[in-house]
Amino acid sequence: MAAARRRVTARRTLAGVPELPEVESVRRQLAPWLTGRRVEAVWWDPHPHARFHAVDRLTGRRLTAVTRRGKFLLLPLDPTADGTHLELVLHLGMTGSLRVGPDQRPDGAAAAPLSHVRARLDLDDGSVLAFRDPRRFGRLSVVEAGRYAEVVPTLARLGPEPLSADFTPEVLAAGLAASRAPVKARLLDQRLVAGVGNIYADEALWRARIHPASRRVGAGRAAVLHAALVAVLAAAIAREGTTFRDYQMVNGQSGRYADHLDAYGQHGRPCRRCGTTLRRTVVAQRGTSYCPRCQRV
DNA sequence: CCGGGCCCCTGGATGC
């Protein structure tokens, strides 16, 4: 009884984090609003735990594009007076989200204040970009274009985009062969492939029938895993990400991938393939759901 | 360089 209630609760309050599909959805929504806009003013949270770097350098700059690498949003800026090309690097962390829109309601009254706003950019068309982040895991950094190593080391060492031609079954197989860490740890480590987090690691491993703790994934299974990663990420992008508590798209709605989850957060429920009850374990310090029957070590 | 472990933070869920 208690266990059953716990499962229901867990399903209803499914939590998650923005991964590549969610960030890509945000990017697509932001691009038409932000491209070409000039930043008139910047405010950021002076909280001692806030993770902001050189954000003041945005003032007066124009946003020339909205791009993405892995889970990072990259917004290149027009050159400064001395010709320096800067870039805004934005990571949503666990609970970060972005809202963009007019600062005033149509009737001229001020919009209701958003909660947990950690930074805001006032733009030259009167709109405002608000960065909300209850848990303060998100990061905003302004760096010289392409110079990531000092400020955003993970971005500097980021692996190939999983939906690009650079990410091949051979690249994945070679990367997995070079290490004996659990395969899920390798997927979460952004150096092998960019943008995979806890949700899509569990989903891809379930689809590929590979146990998340497996330390031996040969070329054959790596090719299956490659196909699973590409399929899962593409399907999630098509549905604008997964519905969960913290993630909200720019317009305040949620993604529609939750109904398609086969593994993530599904422990206690039957495997959609074989009916075996999915189990929960911990791999790489992350909650992990898998099928003990059809996912093999 | 690599892998493993811990920590940052805070709202919601759980436990008593």
Next chain:
DNA sequence: TGCATCCAGGGGCCCG
């Protein structure tokens, strides 16, 4: 019902 405790997790950092 209320208060205390637990839990979630991306990525930085440290250690062996």
